[in-house]
Amino acid sequence: MKRALITGVNGQDGSYLAEILLEQGYEVHGVHRHSSVENHLWRVSHLPNLHIHEADVTDAMAIRKVIAEVYPDELYHEADQDHVGYSKATPSYSVAVTVGGAVNVLESVRAIVPECRVFLPCSATMFRPSSLPLSLNSDLMPDSPYACAKAHVYHLGRYYCREYGMYVVCGVLFNHDSPRRGPSYLLQRIARAAAANKPIILTDPDYCVEVGYAKEYMECAVKSLQKDSPQNYIIGSGVPYSIGGLAMAAYCRAGSSVGLIGYHYSEDSASIQYQQFIADVFHTYHKLGWQAKADAMEMVVKLVDHYRKSKKHHMDSPHHHIDQRVR
Numbered sequence: 379m380k381r382a383l384i385t386g387v388n389g390q391d392g393s394y395l396a397e398i399l400l401e402q403g404y405e406v407h408g409v410h411r412h413s414s415v416e417n418h419l420w421r422v423s424h425l426p427n428l429h430i431h432e433a434d435v436t437d438a439m440a441i442r443k444v445i446a447e448v449y450p451d452e453l454y455h456e457a458d459q460d461h462v463g464y465s466k467a468t469p470s471y472s473v474a475v476t477v478g479g480a481v482n483v484l485e486s487v488r489a490i491v492p493e494c495r496v497f498l499p500c501s502a503t504m505f506r507p508s509s510l511p512l513s514l515n516s517d518l519m520p521d522s523p524y525a526c527a528k529a530h531v532y533h534l535g536r537y538y539c540r541e542y543g544m545y546v547v548c549g550v551l552f553n554h555d556s557p558r559r560g561p562s563y564l565l566q567r568i569a570r571a572a573a574a575n576k577p578i579i580l581t582d583p584d585y586c587v588e589v590g591y592a593k594e595y596m597e598c599a600v601k602s603l604q605k606d607s608p609q610n611y612i613i614g615s616g617v618p619y620s621i622g623g624l625a626m627a628a629y630c631r632a633g634s635s636v637g638l639i640g641y642h643y644s645e646d647s648a649s650i651q652y653q654q655f656i657a658d659v660f661h662t663y664h665k666l667g668w669q670a671k672a673d674a675m676e677m678v679v680k681l682v683d684h685y686r687k688s689k690k691h692h693m694d695s696p697h698h699h700i701d702q703r704v705r
Contacts, residue, residue, distance in 0.1 A: 383450035385409040385435055385483065386457030387428070390558045391499065393421035394596040395454050396428050402600070407448045409433050409441075409457065421558050435479030442486040449490070452603050454497045455483045458527075461562070462503060465524035476527035477534075484538050484546070495545040495603045496535075502552045502614065502655040504529035511658035514550070514610055532610075539608055547602045549595075552614030552657045555677050556592040557684040565589055565624070565674070569681035572628035583622030588656050589674035590615040598668045605665070614657025615670035624678045631682045 382399045386392045387408025399406045407429040410419060422428055431448070433440035435457045445453070458476040459465060465472035480498060487494050504526075505512045506519035520526040535548040555565045564587065571578040590613075598613050663669045672680070 379403060379405050380451045381405045381407070381448060382452045382454065383407045383409065383445065383448045384454045384456060385441075385479070386455075387430070388419050388421055389456055389460075390421070390556055390560075390592050391554075391596055391599075392454070392456040393558060394556070394593040395456065395599065396422055396425055398593070398596055398600055400425060400427055404452075405429070407431060407444075407450065409435070409444055411435070411457070435482055436475055438482040438485070441479075441482045442490065445483075445486045445494075446490050450494050452495045452497070453483065453487060454599060455480060456499060458499075459524065461560075462522045462524045465522050465527070469523035472523045473527045473530075476524070477530045480531045480534055484534060484544070488538065488542055488544060492542070492544060495608070496538075496547070497599050497603055498531055498535045498546060498548045499599070500532045500535075500548045500550045501525060501528040502550060502657065504532060504550075505655065507655055510654065511616060511656045513612060513658035513661065535610070545603070545608045547608050548610040549599050549602055549613045550611065551595060552612070552655055553587060553589040553674075554592045554595045554613075555589050555681065557681060559592065564621075565678050565681055568621075568625050568628050569678055570685050572625070572632040572634055572682050573685035575632065575634050578625065580621055580625060583620060583625070585621050586618040586654055586656075587621065587624075587674060588615055588618045588654075589677050590670045591672035591677060591680075594670055594672060598662065598666065601666045601668055609665060611662045611666065612657050612659060613662060614655075614659055615673045616657045616659040617670075617673040618654065618656050619674045624674055627675055628678045628682050631679050632686060 382404045384392045384395050387396055388410045396406050396408055409431050411434045412432055431444045433444050435441055457479055459472040504518050504520045506517040518529050520529045532548050535546045538544045539546040559566055595613050602611050
């Protein structure tokens with residue numbers, strides 16, 4: 379029986395990975411950071427066969443101890459600080475968690491179980507979005523501490539693979555969502571507003587985004603570690619939609635009586651060059667036979683249905699302003 383270790387198992391991606399690997403017959407271990415928040419393991423509370431370990435990825439000795447105890451065949455390093463906007467407010471913390479955590483994991487694997495296969499999630503935000511679609515050959519130009527940290531992780535993965543012969547895969551993840559994601563992200567905010575029958579204000583309705591389904595992307599992550607030799611992959615849908623179109627679809631799905639959605643252009647909106655991240659998915663499909671099934675339109679409908687069913691669509695104010703520059 380294969381044994382897998384997932385850091386950040388209580389997050390969106392980590393919880394889906396745990397489900398997928400358990401379904402495939404793995405012995406699955408998950409690492410989470412201590413929290414005083416009640417029920418912070420809710421995303422994995424339905425998985426009775428999941429082995430839980432408590433450790434912080436910034437603590438090298440704690441991570442080394444867990445890896446020595448589990449001795450995994452595969453390790454999925456999902457623990458990081460993953461919010462672009464928050465990274466700008468906390469650059470030191472964001473870089474320390476994202477880069478420091480990856481170094482601690484890679485060094486521990488190298489010292490204890492060098493044959494272990496490692497998946498490192500990276501981000502499309504590390505690319506220069508001037509020439510679309512984006513591939514592994516696109517230029518790097520990160521524009522936030524989060525993106526800089528992910529670019530660093532990308533180079534670390536390549537270095538450990540090349541220098542030490544380790545099996546390390548960097549999966550460059552484009553935007554992905556699910557009912558398990560936090561409420562501050564773009565599609566979540568649109569879906570909650572529509573489900574609550576409340577208006578929203580968009581700073582740029584013509585701005586296009588690409589969003590996929592997190593569970594499908596984690597299925598690709600698992601596939602990426604099953605090849606004879608490690609390669610890096612773009613993991614995205616490659617299908618963009620305008621924010622305005624997604625919002626209209628959300629309100630139609632919800633049967634909202636709000637009617638028109640407030641479109642607002644700020645005074646300097648004409649001068650803002652929004653960054654669009656669209657994936658070139660050919661290499662991943664060719665090498666892994668994987669392609670995304672759900673795109674942004676399907677995701678916003680899925681989220682509206684989720685919020686209507688769960689009734690978890692409380693809004694802080696009746697007019698909710700959405701700035702899609704921070705996703």
